Amino acid sequence: MEKLQILLIGSGGREHALANALTKSPLCAKLFIAPGNPGTAQVGTNVDLDPSDHAVVVRFCLDQRVGLVVVGPEQPLIGGLVDALTAAGVPTFGPTRTAAQLEGSKGFTKDICRAHQIPTAGYERFADQGKALAYVRAQGAPIVVKADGLAAGKGVVVAMTLAEAETAVETMFGGAFGASGAEVVIEDYLEGEEASFFAICDGMRALPFATAQDHKRVGDGDVGPNTGGMGAYSPASVVTPEIAARVMDEIVLPTLQAMRDRGAPFRGVLYAGLMLTKEGPKLIEYNVRFGDPEAQAILPRFTGDLAALMLAAADGVLPDAAPPFSPRAALTVVLAARGYPGTPETGTEISGLDRAEALPGVIVTHAGTRRDGERLLAAGGRVLNVTALADSVGEARDRAYAAVKAIDWPGGFCRRDIGWRELGREK
Numbered sequence: 001m002e003k004l005q006i007l008l009i010g011s012g013g014r015e016h017a018l019a020n021a022l023t024k025s026p027l028c029a030k031l032f033i034a035p036g037n038p039g040t041a042q043v044g045t046n047v048d049l050d051p052s053d054h055a056v057v058v059r060f061c062l063d064q065r066v067g068l069v070v071v072g073p074e075q076p077l078i079g080g081l082v083d084a085l086t087a088a089g090v091p092t093f094g095p096t097r098t099a100a101q102l103e104g105s106k107g108f109t110k111d112i113c114r115a116h117q118i119p120t121a122g123y124e125r126f127a128d129q130g131k132a133l134a135y136v137r138a139q140g141a142p143i144v145v146k147a148d149g150l151a152a153g154k155g156v157v158v159a160m161t162l163a164e165a166e167t168a169v170e171t172m173f174g175g176a177f178g179a180s181g182a183e184v185v186i187e188d189y190l191e192g193e194e195a196s197f198f199a200i201c202d203g204m205r206a207l208p209f210a211t212a213q214d215h216k217r218v219g220d221g222d223v224g225p226n227t228g229g230m231g232a233y234s235p236a237s238v239v240t241p242e243i244a245a246r247v248m249d250e251i252v253l254p255t256l257q258a259m260r261d262r263g264a265p266f267r268g269v270l271y272a273g274l275m276l277t278k279e280g281p282k283l284i285e286y287n288v289r290f291g292d293p294e295a296q297a298i299l300p301r302f303t304g305d306l307a308a309l310m311l312a313a314a315d316g317v318l319p320d321a322a323p324p325f326s327p328r329a330a331l332t333v334v335l336a337a338r339g340y341p342g343t344p345e346t347g348t349e350i351s352g353l354d355r356a357e358a359l360p361g362v363i364v365t366h367a368g369t370r371r372d373g374e375r376l377l378a379a380g381g382r383v384l385n386v387t388a389l390a391d392s393v394g395e396a397r398d399r400a401y402a403a404v405k406a407i408d409w410p411g412g413f414c415r416r417d418i419g420w421r422e423l424g425r426e427k
Contacts, residue, residue, distance in 0.1 A: 003029035005064050006307060008044070009051045009081065010072030011037050013334075013367030013385040014292035018072055018306075019043045020363070021299045025307035032064070038376060039366025051076040054084035061090045068093065068311050074150060074289050077268075078104040093310035095288050098264035102255070102286040106185045107148050109286050116254045120283040121187040121275075129173040132184055136165040142189035146285075147172050149180030156226055158189070192277040193421065194284065195236045196294050197244070199252045199272070200309060202318040203265030206252050209323055210301070211239040212294040213421065218341055220417045227341045228382055231418030233331040233393050234297040237425060238276060247272060247281050255286070267313055296332040296365050296385045301325045331396035331419050332387040333404055335412045337368070340381035344368075348411025350376045350384070356403035361389040361396070364403070378411055393422040 004027050008018055016039040023031050023043050034057070036046030049057055051071075061069060069085050071077050071094035080097035094100075101108045113120040121144070126132035136143055136159075145168035147155030155177050159165035172181035198209040212234040218224040239247070251272055259266040271287040271294075290298070299306070303324045312318050337344035350369065353376070357364050365387065368380020384407070388399035397419045404414060 001027060001308075002067075003027055004067035004307065004311075005030050005032070007032045007034060007061060007064075007066045007069045008040075008072060009034055009057075009069065009076055011035050011040075012073065012292055013365045013382065014290050014295040015072040016040050016365035016367070017296045017299045017385075018070060018290065020365070021302060021306040022070065025305045027305065027307040027311070032066070037366045038369050038371050039364075051081060052079060054081055057081065058084055058088045058090065061085065062088065066090060068307060068314070070094070070310055072289060074100070074103055074287065077288055078150065091311060091314045093314045094268040095266050096264060098262070099259055099266045100288045102259075102266070102270070103288040104150060105148055106146050106285060107183060110185055112255065112258045113283060116258045118251055118254050118283060119280065121190050123185055123187040125183060125185050127183045129169060132169045132173070132186060133166060135186055136169060137162065139186070141165055144187040144189055145169055145172065146185045146187065147177045147181040148183040148185055149177070151177040151180050155180060190275040190277055190282060190284070192275045193238055195239050195274050195276060196232075196291055197239060197247050197272045197274055198290070198294070198298065199248070199270045200313050200318065200323065201256060201266050201268060201270050202313045202316045203260070203267045204256070204316065205318050206248065206256055206270065207318055207322055208244055208248055209269065210234055210298040210325060211236040211244070212291065212297055213238070214291060214294055215415060215418055218415075220415055225341055227336075229291065229293045230334045230336070230415045231332055232291070232294045232297045233329060233396065233419045233422055234294065234301060235325075235329065237422060239274075243276065243281055247274065251281065251283050267316070292367075293332045293334050293385050296387050297330040300330050300363055300387055300389055301328060326389075328389050328391055329393045329396045330387055330389050331393055331400050332385050333400045333414050333418050334367075334382050335384040335386065335404065335407070335409065335414050336382050337378045337380065338411055338413060344378070344381040345411055346378050346380065348378045348409065350378060350407065350409040350412070352406050352408040355406040356386060359399060359403050359406065361399050362403040363387045378409070383412060392426055393419045394426050397423065
């Protein structure tokens with residue numbers, strides 16, 4: 001097969017992990033990243049493109065003869081970038097605007113679950129604050145309140161008390177998440193353990209890709225507000241082969257059928273956030289792209305050709321064989337700027353990455369950094385990801401935290417208990 005010029009859209013830790021994987025592909029002649037970050041600049045060529053300007057992105061792809069576009073973040077997917085590229089004849093990995101509503105609207109996904117008997121929590125949708133408050137008072141706590149649209153991983157409140165639920169409803173309708181909170185979804189509280197399940201889809205078929213477990217809350221012991229994710233490990237052994245088969249049969253494949261029925265076949269990566277209950281796996285929500293930081297833990301374990309797999313999905317011709325993975329474990333620790341998930345302190349200097357990366361099995365990916373001459377500075381909330389590979393999650397955890405210790409960044413912090421559930425199982 002002819003080598004490809006590849007364009008990767010995005011600028012975070014997920015995109016740095018994707019860039020690392022794509023450049024290993026025998027198909028990759030050159031990798032462009034738009035807009036990228038200081039980490040992606042080490043493995044490809046950063047280009048100053050605005051992903052929201054579809055005409056500019058399309059023109060770049062045609063001028064550079066790009067043979068594959070990979071869209072990393074959710075916003076360009078929901079904004080319809082894939083539609084524009086596909087219309088111009090550019091092969092693109094990711095769902096169309098309509099198919100991306102699986103992430104763009106929690107209510108849309110819940111309605112699909114109800115119509116197709118996909119296991120999920122009971123729910124109601126509200127566009128009126130008074131009716132939403134009346135509902136939570138009638139239902140009582142614990143209960144889950146979600147902004148319908150995108151909220152950078154922070155639009156979900158698991159309210160353990162009625163007061164928390166009421167505050168969440170009032171905050172969302174009060175404009176904390178802008179238009180994303182103009183409608184809310186209120187769900188029954190599910191008991192169980194959360195896990196992340198990823199499938200690669202070509203519109204008709206799906207292949208199970210990988211499992212992981214994220215750590216959403218900001219503090220050790222899963223306390224404090226939700227974040228975009230403070231760390232992850234892969235694989236998640238709690239997703240047994242039997243559970244994985246049920247997720248495919250009861251959740252992923254019915255969703256693909258539902259999207260085909262709506263005239264919007266889903267191509268790309270479908271990320272199912274699951275609650276593993278006593279009755280079996282239930283869908284919490286979908287994302288329509290690789291998770292962040294799950295991608296940083298999953299992709300270093302992948303031993304296949306990522307560009308070839310993505311191109312096959314975009315072309316609607318996925319292979320029959322399951323994607324190959326190393327049996328080794330990977331664990332990722334997120335280093336965040338002080339103040340996150342509120343207003344982060346930016347502009348603080350970071351050093352020592354070379355010491356961390358010199359440790360065996362360690363990969364450092366950039367998420368929210370920028371260069372100021374030779375200096376590396378924090379430029380966001382979640383700033384760096386430290387991933388380690390090893391024969392067990394426990395060993396990967398030890399390696400990752402040794403690498404964290406090697407990094408000199410007084411302006412940052414991290415959780416110290418990533419992987420704690422899996423460590424208990426390993427013992």
